[in-house]
Amino acid sequence: MKPAKIFAEHESLILGTGFIVLLLVIWESIPFWYTLPKGMALFFTTPSRIAAAFYELLLDGTIEKHFYISAVAFLAGLGLSIIVGLPLGLVMGRSATLEHLLDPYVTAANATPRIVFLPLLILWFGIGIWSKILIVFAGAVFPLLINTYVGVKNVNRVLVNVVRSFGANEWQVMKIVALPNSVPYIIAGLRLAIGRAILGVVVGEFFGSSHGLGYMIASAATNYKVDVVFVGVAIFMALSVILTLAVKQLESRLASWRPEAAKSF
Amino acid sequence: MAAQAFFTEHRRLWLALCSVLFLVASWELVLTYVFPVDPFFFTKPSLIATAFREQLQGSKLWHDLAVSSQAFIWGFAFAVIVGIPVGLVMGWRRRVEYSLDPFLTALYASPLVALAPLFIIVFGVGVLGKAALVFLLAVFPFIFNTFAGVKSTDALLINVIRSFGGNEKDLYLKVILPSTIPYIVAGARLAIGRGLVGIIVGEFYAASEGIGFAISQAGDTYRLPDMFVGIIILSLIAIILTELMRRLELTVAPWRASDEVR
Numbered sequence: 001m002k003p004a005k006i007f008a009e010h011e012s013l014i015l016g017t018g019f020i021v022l023l024l025v026i027w028e029s030i031p032f033w034y035t036l037p038k039g040m041a042l043f044f045t046t047p048s049r050i051a052a053a054f055y056e057l058l059l060d061g062t063i064e065k066h067f068y069i070s071a072v073a074f075l076a077g078l079g080l081s082i083i084v085g086l087p088l089g090l091v092m093g094r095s096a097t098l099e100h101l102l103d104p105y106v107t108a109a110n111a112t113p114r115i116v117f118l119p120l121l122i123l124w125f126g127i128g129i130w131s132k133i134l135i136v137f138a139g140a141v142f143p144l145l146i147n148t149y150v151g152v153k154n155v156n157r158v159l160v161n162v163v164r165s166f167g168a169n170e171w172q173v174m175k176i177v178a179l180p181n182s183v184p185y186i187i188a189g190l191r192l193a194i195g196r197a198i199l200g201v202v203v204g205e206f207f208g209s210s211h212g213l214g215y216m217i218a219s220a221a222t223n224y225k226v227d228v229v230f231v232g233v234a235i236f237m238a239l240s241v242i243l244t245l246a247v248k249q250l251e252s253r254l255a256s257w258r259p260e261a262a263k264s265f
Numbered sequence: 266m267a268a269q270a271f272f273t274e275h276r277r278l279w280l281a282l283c284s285v286l287f288l289v290a291s292w293e294l295v296l297t298y299v300f301p302v303d304p305f306f307f308t309k310p311s312l313i314a315t316a317f318r319e320q321l322q323g324s325k326l327w328h329d330l331a332v333s334s335q336a337f338i339w340g341f342a343f344a345v346i347v348g349i350p351v352g353l354v355m356g357w358r359r360r361v362e363y364s365l366d367p368f369l370t371a372l373y374a375s376p377l378v379a380l381a382p383l384f385i386i387v388f389g390v391g392v393l394g395k396a397a398l399v400f401l402l403a404v405f406p407f408i409f410n411t412f413a414g415v416k417s418t419d420a421l422l423i424n425v426i427r428s429f430g431g432n433e434k435d436l437y438l439k440v441i442l443p444s445t446i447p448y449i450v451a452g453a454r455l456a457i458g459r460g461l462v463g464i465i466v467g468e469f470y471a472a473s474e475g476i477g478f479a480i481s482q483a484g485d486t487y488r489l490p491d492m493f494v495g496i497i498i499l500s501l502i503a504i505i506l507t508e509l510m511r512r513l514e515l516t517v518a519p520w521r522a523s524d525e526v527r
Binding site for chain 2: 011012015016017018019020023043097100101102103104105107108111112113115116117118119120122123124195198199202203206207214217218220221222224226229232233236237240241244
């Protein structure tokens, strides 16, 4: 096959990876054609040095240790937000009274950046794992709750009436119609929730913490170990991209009939 | 009868109001009579209200707000200036889209706030560090929403302009930009939330003034009422800005009302 034809067929892939490779090469080659002043050199690192630092930290177990702590906070917080967010969203979607009662809190808390509660959570729950779990929970619960709620709200009234006519009670309506109908919404909410949860882990570990990847980043920055900062950032980036893609895959499998909405993380 | 009709008509408002009043009242009563409040770890609405009044009369709160909003406005303005053109070009030029999309999507998906410590150390604890952080977080919603807006431009309109001999500039200014504006406003709403995160994290991490600093300092010194005042003010600002954007969205594109989940 001719190169031009190969290029035409895989244009998006070639250009996409090409651009990233180009950026990395330019970044790597900066020290060769430009001598940074002493002050700037302190803050500067190259991809090769980041990779070397990554390898070193991987070998001596530092990454494993911090990763474990971060993963526990992430999974526990996300799990808690699913346990709370789904039932609450379901109930809010089915009961107008409850919806009106809870609406002010949900709207207000959803508009506020939840990070602002971090000092409060640290004060109440200490600098241990619990304040991290709860900040992850605070970030992740609202996308799940609101999306479940919208999914239940958009349920087909005819289906509800059919199930009702056959003598279903409210519990059965939820189980048979409302919950399955809102699955695509819940998955979309999960995608948003994962992003918020990772944000919660990162920021939660920046402050008053002595473990976790966020702590690794913050302490490396204080000690001017810029390559270690980028190792941490790269790990978080890779995790977010992988998790987002996984959920998107799930989303498109479960909801192939739904038009794809604009990208929103 | 009239009262009942009024109640049914504004049921939503009444229930919301009752719920908030009930919560505040029970918070106050429980901490006054059932478990007397330990001011070190907990506080109650009356104490928060007193702190609120004091802060509003003092000058520190206003100074903090001014400092934070200065950084926010700079970062946000640059996000608009950079994000919209990048999104336009990405939407219109296929090869630019192919080149930039994977890179920018990866950045958008990742928690860039992880770079906060580095930014603060490189750019300093002043306006520059925070503004750079706000820019970094807020630019992506602008890029991707502008991009989505251009992509969804009606091909018929483009053909009309072409048929009447319009050039590239007419195309951008008369068709693409107007049909993209609703998307940009929606992007602005997302960007506000992300920008506020940038300000708060930047000021929690290292600052000597600003609303985020005020909150974390109140927490460090166990001044709970002051911390709640800061949190409430920040929530109010976030709610007002988000609501303004929602209104603007409805004004510029009424047909898109409530088709978005968040």
